[in-house]
Every structure is written in structure tokens, then in C-alpha cells.
Amino acid sequence: MTLRAAVFDLDGVLALPAVFGVLGRTEEALALPRGLLNDAFQKGGPEGATTRLMRGEITLSQWIPLMEENCRKCSETAKVCLPKNFSVKEIFDKAISARKINRPMLQAALMLRKKGFTTAILTNTWLDDRAERDGLAQLMCELKMHFDFLIESCQVGM
Known part of the structure; x- marks a missing residue:
């Protein structure tokens, strides 16, 4: 395989x-x-x-x-x-x-997933404890449902 x-x-x-x-x-x-x-x-x-x-x-x-x-x-x-x-x-x-989802790149990921690819987000992120953290949280929530895996550096300690 x-x-x-x-x-x-x-x-x-x-x-x-x-x-x-x-x-x-x-x-x-x-x-x-x-x-x-x-x-x-x-x-x-x-x-x-x-x-x-x-x-x-x-x-x-x-x-x-x-x-x-x-x-x-x-x-x-x-x-x-x-x-x-x-x-x-x-x-x-x-x-x-100011960050927004890059729709063309998301579409490419969705197409690959539809064709049977396992998709993942692998990213350097941080533990956002600011009062204004909702924007980052919303962005991640919207994206992660479209991927098989979400790997954040701050969560895995890398």
C-alpha cells in the first residue's frame, strides 16, 4: 500500500x-x-x-x-x-x-482529501491566552474539520 x-x-x-x-x-x-x-x-x-x-x-x-x-x-x-x-x-x-483562510489552498487540500490523500496541518503555534484569542480559535476550528490531523507544535512540544 x-x-x-x-x-x-x-x-x-x-x-x-x-x-x-x-x-x-x-x-x-x-x-x-x-x-x-x-x-x-x-x-x-x-x-x-x-x-x-x-x-x-x-x-x-x-x-x-x-x-x-x-x-x-x-x-x-x-x-x-x-x-x-x-x-x-x-x-x-x-x-x-488580519489572518484569513487562504481559500485556494484550502480547496486544494479538500481536493486531495477527496482523492484519498490523508491530509494534515503541521504548524508552529502557541498557547494563546490573550483576551483576543477568539480569532485564532475560530480559524483553527474552521480549518481542522477539513483535515485528518492537526499537529500543533505547542501541543506536542516540538
């Missing part, structure tokens, strides 16, 4: 725009050096705040102040000032609320 499976990511594939794609656009809008926010996001590597967030070791509200501190440190290293109103929470709230 041949395994027939199709695996889809959430961010930037099944849902647009990509939440983490907002980092570059934010740098541009705030006239920050290219890569500064991405450096802050990746700070600490495998034991850093973002990796811990994706593994479900900390919640989004616990991650935000850690990310704020990473941004501050990276801006100091780059010898630039963050705007006074700089807010990781606002940046991510806006990015998360």
Missing part, C-alpha cells in the same frame, strides 16, 4: 498573511534596520523565548515581555532607538487579527 499524504502549514499557507511575515513589514514601517526584529525573535536559539513559546512551555502573554526585552537588547546592539509606542503585543494582535 502506498502512503498518500499531504501536509500543510498554517501560517503563510492555509492562513494569510503570515503572522511572522509582519516582522519585516514592521521594520520597514518603523524605519528599523532590516533583520532587527527577526534577530530579536530568534534570540536565544533552541532555548530562547520564541522556541519555548512554540513548544508550549510558555504562553503568548508570557512571551510578549520576553520578546519586548529581546527587541530592546537588539536595538541597543544595533545602536538604534525603538519608537516610544513600540509594542510587540500590538504588532502581533494586529497580525493575528
Whole structure:
């Protein structure tokens, strides 16, 4: 028997725009050096705040102040000032609320499933404990019914 499976990511594939794609656009809008926010996001590597967030070791509200501190440190290293109103929470709230289902990609997944493929969403997500978390929950509820499996990094600790 041949395994027939199709695996889809959430961010930037099944849902647009990509939440983490907002980092570059934010740098541009705030006239920050290219890569500064991405450096802050990746700070600490495998034991850093973002990796811990994706593994479900900390919640989004616990991650935000850690990310704020990473941004501050990276801006100091780059010898630039963050705007006074700089807010990781606002940046991510806006990015998360802007996400919509990528209908053509969902249709492709549905067609593959109809043709007998096992379909899955494999995605890096976080434990969203914000008051505004309903948007992400609704998005996941709408998508997961169309797939055989939903594998979230924060749930499986990867």
C-alpha cells in the first residue's frame, strides 16, 4: 500500500498573511534596520523565548515581555532607538487579527482529501491566552474539520 499524504502549514499557507511575515513589514514601517526584529525573535536559539513559546512551555502573554526585552537588547546592539509606542503585543494582535483562510489552498487540500490523500496541518503555534484569542480559535476550528490531523507544535512540544 502506498502512503498518500499531504501536509500543510498554517501560517503563510492555509492562513494569510503570515503572522511572522509582519516582522519585516514592521521594520520597514518603523524605519528599523532590516533583520532587527527577526534577530530579536530568534534570540536565544533552541532555548530562547520564541522556541519555548512554540513548544508550549510558555504562553503568548508570557512571551510578549520576553520578546519586548529581546527587541530592546537588539536595538541597543544595533545602536538604534525603538519608537516610544513600540509594542510587540500590538504588532502581533494586529497580525493575528488580519489572518484569513487562504481559500485556494484550502480547496486544494479538500481536493486531495477527496482523492484519498490523508491530509494534515503541521504548524508552529502557541498557547494563546490573550483576551483576543477568539480569532485564532475560530480559524483553527474552521480549518481542522477539513483535515485528518492537526499537529500543533505547542501541543506536542516540538
